[in-house]
Amino acid sequence: xxxxxDKIVELERHIETLEQINEGLRQxxxxxxxxxxxxxxxxxxxxxxxxxxxxxxxxxxxxDYEAAVLYLYDxxxxxxxxxxxxxxxxxxxxRFAAQMEDGSLLWALKQGRILALADNRRGRAxxxxxxxxxxxxxxxxxxxxxxxxxxxxxxxxxxxxxxxxDLSLIGILANQAGISLENARLYExxxxxxTDVIQALAGAVDARDHYTRQHSNRVSLYGVAIARHMRLEQxxxxxxxxxxxxxxxxKIGIPDQILNKPSRLSEEEFQVxxxxxxxxxGLLRQxxxxxxxxxxxxxxxxxxxxxxxxxxxxxxxxxxxxxILNVADSFETITSDRVYHKARSFDEGLAEIKRCSGGxxxxxxxxxxxxxxxxxxxxxxxxxxxx
Amino acid sequence: xxxxxxxxxxxxxxxxxxxxLPDVVARVMQIVSNPLTTADDLNQVISLDPALTFKVLRLxxxxxxxxxxxxxxxxHAVTILxxxxxxxxxxxxxxxxxxxxxxxxxxxxYRDFWKHCVAVGVCARMLAARxxxxxxxxxxxxxxxxxxxKSLLDRVxxxxxxxxIAESRATGRPLREAERARxxxxxxxxxxxxxxNWNLPHDLRQAIEQQHGFPEGSLPDPLAAAVHAADRICRAxxxxxxxxxxxxxxxxxxxxxxxxxxxxLEEMGARLDEKLKEAEEFLRFSKGG
Numbered sequence: 001x002x003x004x005x006d007k008i009v010e011l012e013r014h015i016e017t018l019e020q021i022n023e024g025l026r027q028x029x030x031x032x033x034x035x036x037x038x039x040x041x042x043x044x045x046x047x048x049x050x051x052x053x054x055x056x057x058x059x060x061x062x063x064d065y066e067a068a069v070l071y072l073y074d075x076x077x078x079x080x081x082x083x084x085x086x087x088x089x090x091x092x093x094x095r096f097a098a099q100m101e102d103g104s105l106l107w108a109l110k111q112g113r114i115l116a117l118a119d120n121r122r123g124r125a126x127x128x129x130x131x132x133x134x135x136x137x138x139x140x141x142x143x144x145x146x147x148x149x150x151x152x153x154x155x156x157x158x159x160x161x162x163x164x165x166d167l168s169l170i171g172i173l174a175n176q177a178g179i180s181l182e183n184a185r186l187y188e189x190x191x192x193x194x195t196d197v198i199q200a201l202a203g204a205v206d207a208r209d210h211y212t213r214q215h216s217n218r219v220s221l222y223g224v225a226i227a228r229h230m231r232l233e234q235x236x237x238x239x240x241x242x243x244x245x246x247x248x249x250x251k252i253g254i255p256d257q258i259l260n261k262p263s264r265l266s267e268e269e270f271q272v273x274x275x276x277x278x279x280x281x282g283l284l285r286q287x288x289x290x291x292x293x294x295x296x297x298x299x300x301x302x303x304x305x306x307x308x309x310x311x312x313x314x315x316x317x318x319x320x321x322x323x324i325l326n327v328a329d330s331f332e333t334i335t336s337d338r339v340y341h342k343a344r345s346f347d348e349g350l351a352e353i354k355r356c357s358g359g360x361x362x363x364x365x366x367x368x369x370x371x372x373x374x375x376x377x378x379x380x381x382x383x384x385x386x387x
Numbered sequence: 388x389x390x391x392x393x394x395x396x397x398x399x400x401x402x403x404x405x406x407x408l409p410d411v412v413a414r415v416m417q418i419v420s421n422p423l424t425t426a427d428d429l430n431q432v433i434s435l436d437p438a439l440t441f442k443v444l445r446l447x448x449x450x451x452x453x454x455x456x457x458x459x460x461x462x463h464a465v466t467i468l469x470x471x472x473x474x475x476x477x478x479x480x481x482x483x484x485x486x487x488x489x490x491x492x493x494x495x496x497y498r499d500f501w502k503h504c505v506a507v508g509v510c511a512r513m514l515a516a517r518x519x520x521x522x523x524x525x526x527x528x529x530x531x532x533x534x535x536x537k538s539l540l541d542r543v544x545x546x547x548x549x550x551x552i553a554e555s556r557a558t559g560r561p562l563r564e565a566e567r568a569r570x571x572x573x574x575x576x577x578x579x580x581x582x583x584n585w586n587l588p589h590d591l592r593q594a595i596e597q598q599h600g601f602p603e604g605s606l607p608d609p610l611a612a613a614v615h616a617a618d619r620i621c622r623a624x625x626x627x628x629x630x631x632x633x634x635x636x637x638x639x640x641x642x643x644x645x646x647x648x649x650x651x652l653e654e655m656g657a658r659l660d661e662k663l664k665e666a667e668e669f670l671r672f673s674k675g676g
Contacts, residue, residue: 102455102456103455103456104455104456107453107454107455113469115466115467116426116466116467117466117467118463118466135466145519158427159426159462159463159466160425160426160427160430160462160465160466161425161426161427162425162426162466163422163423163424163425164419164421164422164423164424164425164470165422165423168422
């Protein structure tokens with residue numbers, strides 16, 4: 001063979017190799033993109049249960065499973081408990097249960113590695129010979145090396161038919177879910193703490209004056225009802241909820257003899273009392289996660305007609321949340337016993353609010369309040385049962 | 388400490404005709420490195436060798452792995468214990484057959500030597516698990532194979548190795564230094580060469596090469612640190628015998644990476660004996676199994 005054709009043959013071989021490499025790279029790239037997209041999907045979930053649901057959905061894009069059971073690990077009892085199921089038939093249920101009984105599930109969890117168990121249809125799940133048919137993939141879910149749960153997938157393929165790449169893709173997604181579950185758990189715990197601390201602060205104000213017990217709670221509930229009725233954004237509704245709870249927090253700094261004075265306040269005393277909104281705003285300003293509530297607390301005594309305090313803002317100059325709280329606060333005060341007046345009925349309260357529409361109150365808010373009034377009356381019964 | 392590169396190369400020329408891995412195991416190494424390999428693929432290759440299949444299955448079913456049910460086929464073993472573990476088992480079985488078969492000559496007792504290797508494997512695996520190393524089984528295999536260089540030295544220059552061992556025993560000089568003085572190379576370097584020749588994974592090769600120390604100024608690799616510390620711990624505890632009578636202290640960088648405080652070492656000692664019992668199936672290798 002002449003050397004020229006030798007070279008051509010060699011060149012052709014090189015081209016072939018390059019094409020193979022190129023194809024491999026293309027596939028790897030597609031997989032990486034898919035993996036990235038699916039990981040992002042799981043990571044976007046903010047709540048524990050949402051992560052679990054998304055994991056089942058996302059897994060379907062990687063393995064075409066027939067049925068799935070998702071277990072969560074109970075650390076105290078060192079046990080796996082079923083949490084979610086998908087397409088589990090009565091026949092499959094027994095097979096899933098058998099893996100729990102024979103210790104396979106806990107073993108897989110302890111190893112932290114995916115196990116594939118063959119399922120021969122005679123009911124024994126330990127015969128790996130059945131190349132066809134069905135198998136179970138036991139996918140441990142971990143976060144920071146600790147077991148969180150396990151995903152058990154029934155797949156219509158032999159246990160030996162999964163490639164290392166298939167298994168590692170599944171494993172990566174399970175780990176991503178593990179991290180997201182851990183995050184969701186932490187987030188939910190922080191969220192609970194946040195709400196608890198706000199409740200405790202609100203309680204501290206109400207505790208100073210037995211007449212206003214539950215006042216902050218009710219203002220918050222009424223405010224949220226109005227905000228919901230107005231179809232405001234969730235973040236605004238939440239600000240009204242927490243702003244309602246904390247609107248009087250500044251009263252912590254008002255002397256007892258003024259706060260609990262059984263008779264009418266003197267002009268001087270009233271000036272001190274009026275400082276509670278600025279005092280409260282000052283307190284919240286110091287806490288990063290509460291500072292967005294400052295405008296609501298500072299301006300909850302502003303009036304639509306400009307005759308309120310501390311700054312005498314007029315109309316829409318007053319932040320929306322503060323306008324809502326003003327209506328809620330006034331209605332709650334009218335309908336509760338106070339040092340200087342007896343509680344009036346809900347209907348009387350509504351009439352009073354409506355009478356001051358356009359004066360003290362923003363007519364838009366009054367209209368919304370009117371809209372939820374029926375609902376509030378039903379709440380009233382629930383509230384009355386509170387201790 | 389390190390020998391001049393040229394001198395080492397010259398010495399290594401004596402090992403030109405390195406023993407090769409059996410075809411089956413070479414093929415196993417190759418296909419496991421391909422991510423598209425399935426358990427069925429691996430089964431097809433290993434099943435070609437019934438003796439290997441038998442031994443791998445016996446080990447897979449041993450208390451060391453502790454799977455609650457019987458593992459009956461290679462496919463099954465792969466899907467339960469993982470591709471890495473089965474590759475490692477196939478490799479260990481073959482290496483044992485090549486190097487650690489029943490022989491007893493002079494100072495080198497192969498049964499005790501193999502016991503040392505198993506103990507280092509078990510200990511390295513425990514150390515790796517302690518620091519959350521991602522593949523504990525690789526640590527076991529690295530420990531099991533860390534002294535293959537000694538077997539090779541023995542094969543090429545039996546008298547030279549025995550003399551080096553005798554010197555180490557008489558003087559307390561590290562065996563590695565005695566080997567260098569007499570053979571011009573040492574078991575760690577030769578072991579690394581063999582590992583390279585067999586295309587063993589990079590970290591495994593590195594662990595064999597760095598069993599007595601790490602390159603100046605670099606953080607030790609966790610696997611190499613685990614093998615190094617395990618080797619020293621097992622020697623200090625008199626588990627088996629490897630012909631080295633040098634100091635048994637653990638390198639400070641490795642000790643710090645592995646969190647080896649004195650109380651940890653003591654605590655590990657007790658658990659090591661327990662784990663060694665679980666690994667008995669590996670020890671039985673040397674009884675002709």
